[in-house]
Amino acid sequence: MSLEELQFVNAFIGFCIPSGGTWPAPFVEASYEITGLEHEVDTVVDGVACAPVAEMIRSSSKAQHCILLEAKSGSVSDRQARAYKAVTINQLLVAGVAADEIDVSTAFVDTIYVTGQNNSERLSADFGRAGVEFPLLVHGDSSFRLVEGSILQEAMHRTFLDGIVIDEAAWPMNFVRCDRDSSDGELAALCIRKMVNLLLKRGEVDIERLASTAIDLWDRRGQEDRRRLRRRLASLLADAEANEFRGEIVRDRPHQRWRRASNKRLTPQSIDRLSDLAAQFVQRKQEGRPFNPDQPLLIPYGPDE
Amino acid sequence: MRSFSSYPLQSCPSFVRRGTLRVLTVTTIRATRFPVERDKLSDRNLALEKRDSPLALETRSLMPARSVQNRRGLSRYLSQSLTSDYHVFEEDEVKQLSTFIKSYLVEVHGYGDASDLPLWKRVFPQLQRTSDPSLLMAMDRANIPYFIDVSDKRFTVVHTIGRTKDTDQTLRLLADGTTQGFDRAWLPSQFLFDSRVGTLRGFKFSHEPVALGVTLTREREQPQSSPVALANEYDSLEMQSPPESVSIVTTGRIPARGQRSSMWVRDSYTALNDYNGIRESKVFANRQALDSIQYRAITDKGRSIDHGLYSNGKIVANGTSIGLHMLAVENLKSSYASIIRWLENDCATGWNGGTLGRSLSGEPLIIRFSADTVIEDLQLFARSIFRASRPFRLFGFPHRVSDRRIDVEAIDLHTGDEFSVEMTRDWMRLYLPKGTCGNVVARLYTNLLHSLDSDTSLTSGSGEVVFASKAAG
Numbered sequence: 001m002s003l004e005e006l007q008f009v010n011a012f013i014g015f016c017i018p019s020g021g022t023w024p025a026p027f028v029e030a031s032y033e034i035t036g037l038e039h040e041v042d043t044v045v046d047g048v049a050c051a052p053v054a055e056m057i058r059s060s061s062k063a064q065h066c067i068l069l070e071a072k073s074g075s076v077s078d079r080q081a082r083a084y085k086a087v088t089i090n091q092l093l094v095a096g097v098a099a100d101e102i103d104v105s106t107a108f109v110d111t112i113y114v115t116g117q118n119n120s121e122r123l124s125a126d127f128g129r130a131g132v133e134f135p136l137l138v139h140g141d142s143s144f145r146l147v148e149g150s151i152l153q154e155a156m157h158r159t160f161l162d163g164i165v166i167d168e169a170a171w172p173m174n175f176v177r178c179d180r181d182s183s184d185g186e187l188a189a190l191c192i193r194k195m196v197n198l199l200l201k202r203g204e205v206d207i208e209r210l211a212s213t214a215i216d217l218w219d220r221r222g223q224e225d226r227r228r229l230r231r232r233l234a235s236l237l238a239d240a241e242a243n244e245f246r247g248e249i250v251r252d253r254p255h256q257r258w259r260r261a262s263n264k265r266l267t268p269q270s271i272d273r274l275s276d277l278a279a280q281f282v283q284r285k286q287e288g289r290p291f292n293p294d295q296p297l298l299i300p301y302g303p304d305e
Numbered sequence: 306m307r308s309f310s311s312y313p314l315q316s317c318p319s320f321v322r323r324g325t326l327r328v329l330t331v332t333t334i335r336a337t338r339f340p341v342e343r344d345k346l347s348d349r350n351l352a353l354e355k356r357d358s359p360l361a362l363e364t365r366s367l368m369p370a371r372s373v374q375n376r377r378g379l380s381r382y383l384s385q386s387l388t389s390d391y392h393v394f395e396e397d398e399v400k401q402l403s404t405f406i407k408s409y410l411v412e413v414h415g416y417g418d419a420s421d422l423p424l425w426k427r428v429f430p431q432l433q434r435t436s437d438p439s440l441l442m443a444m445d446r447a448n449i450p451y452f453i454d455v456s457d458k459r460f461t462v463v464h465t466i467g468r469t470k471d472t473d474q475t476l477r478l479l480a481d482g483t484t485q486g487f488d489r490a491w492l493p494s495q496f497l498f499d500s501r502v503g504t505l506r507g508f509k510f511s512h513e514p515v516a517l518g519v520t521l522t523r524e525r526e527q528p529q530s531s532p533v534a535l536a537n538e539y540d541s542l543e544m545q546s547p548p549e550s551v552s553i554v555t556t557g558r559i560p561a562r563g564q565r566s567s568m569w570v571r572d573s574y575t576a577l578n579d580y581n582g583i584r585e586s587k588v589f590a591n592r593q594a595l596d597s598i599q600y601r602a603i604t605d606k607g608r609s610i611d612h613g614l615y616s617n618g619k620i621v622a623n624g625t626s627i628g629l630h631m632l633a634v635e636n637l638k639s640s641y642a643s644i645i646r647w648l649e650n651d652c653a654t655g656w657n658g659g660t661l662g663r664s665l666s667g668e669p670l671i672i673r674f675s676a677d678t679v680i681e682d683l684q685l686f687a688r689s690i691f692r693a694s695r696p697f698r699l700f701g702f703p704h705r706v707s708d709r710r711i712d713v714e715a716i717d718l719h720t721g722d723e724f725s726v727e728m729t730r731d732w733m734r735l736y737l738p739k740g741t742c743g744n745v746v747a748r749l750y751t752n753l754l755h756s757l758d759s760d761t762s763l764t765s766g767s768g769e770v771v772f773a774s775k776a777a778g
Contacts, residue, residue: 021671271693272692275693
């Protein structure tokens, strides 16, 4: 998922989980639970098996409703659109991504596309080309609004048709933190926090421990997925070692293991310094710019009393 | 030959202030005033008992700590303090042999079982089990005895009758974060207030402006500090404020740490009215985080206990009913434990395996700043809270920084548990991953009350007030 797609997924999760009024949660009552994340659903289109991977699957036994959420920052292929159209409740039950109490005879399924305002026309055209119709949610002007199609669950349809007004600054971003395609900026925050934590606890960081504890649901990821993530995390640590954390951590070659460069006891001041460096590093990665040794600290800590 | 008589302590307040009692004719002093006050009288611990004193026969013999083998023994041992035994030493000096009972609520994390002796040995070099497996006996480096109730493997209570100055220091060493595996209980104001089981006799507000980048609207509206008049006269009220602020109100940005201010009422039969009056009058507004309360509980048979209950989980007791003390401690422990466990089990967010899919449970926690709080510099505010030093003891670095929003990746330096925070100028949203120690929420919130604004609120995502609702239960 791109960062924008990740944001949409988090926004949608936020609509279903109460956040004390900081983010609208109109679907809390229906008790939607997330039953799948980046999960394949096997289906059949014109006699050919295919398996679209939904960004998120939510289902509610109360509303007898399942939602496949597809966040898009680009275009939709005919194949994907038609595959989603073919997904049935029964297939979701078989895949284990529908709530246990979903009744196959009464429940219904919606695939909802969500995108930004600048991409909505393109998606609409893609649907037309594929000859399918989907509910299309568009984020723009600090709201989420249904601009096309209809949602089978009536209350949700009406809510999105009216539009859900949001405060952009309140956007939740911590339900789903990253996926295999997340940018370095997204991975950096998780990676560096875990690195510091392991340094504080153990004095050293090995990439396997870091990856398995920093990335959600590590044990459920495939081998290739893990290999890719390990490689990216190691590259981030090497970058930190060579730049912001130069002199703070050193690598034990040839292993993918880093340790504190000094055996000095950590004090609150030195821990705060690690925090400064971490902030610098993550900000640089999120902004995608090269290291600048003269970059001032965001807010350097003063001496502790 | 000296003669002896008995004085009620309240009739000689000068003794309290002097701190050392030098009189010719005293054997027993019945102290009925605020525990902290009387505690100052003692300047030696039990080890100082001098049995060879010619006056020793006049005192009760004290039960040695090592003879305590079970809870009944513990009650008898602690009861000695409640009966206020004193001993007369040479040169006509009367020394208190025992002091008030101190019970400290301590959270043990990360090691699974609080009854493991090695866990405690870093602070208590001498440690032994009693015949009751849920009761440990310990001595600190100064040979002051303690009894550790580990009936709850995580939320333990440390009882002692040692001198407060010494025992506070030992408990600080145990739970201030330098000894791994321990944390104090952090009792937010409303929880503290609701935890009393008797008549309110006193209270203390305290404020230490550790949070930076913040002003209060009250300060903006009154750029020239002017004294605030109280609606009523409070005879028992005392106040301590920074030297440069003549009035209660300070101007401009909340200054850097060090200018602690406090206000308290002690030993007052009208304490509840005082408390409500001050709350309503907005005197000391936004700085009304409770540091401690003092209350008296009385049984239907007339036995009583005076308790000083502190926001750091300490209970100081004096009176005639050890049973009431133990009951109050147990109630406090179970209320606090149930809240922390609720935070961890119901509010912490996490992905469960499900059958084939992934299921997310939990909801974020919301700390909402009061309408009087104006976060002027969000970055500075974030950095002043996520600091490794006291009182927060959090590692944290901000990212996705904008003018209206900051995300923080945090680590609780007590436990090494990670959590995430989204901050705006109006609220903080906490995401506690499953498995994170919930005590960090209590520490963060309690310290925000004391360092930012005492009207700050903490709710679950569903809107449940975290520390008020459970306390009542």
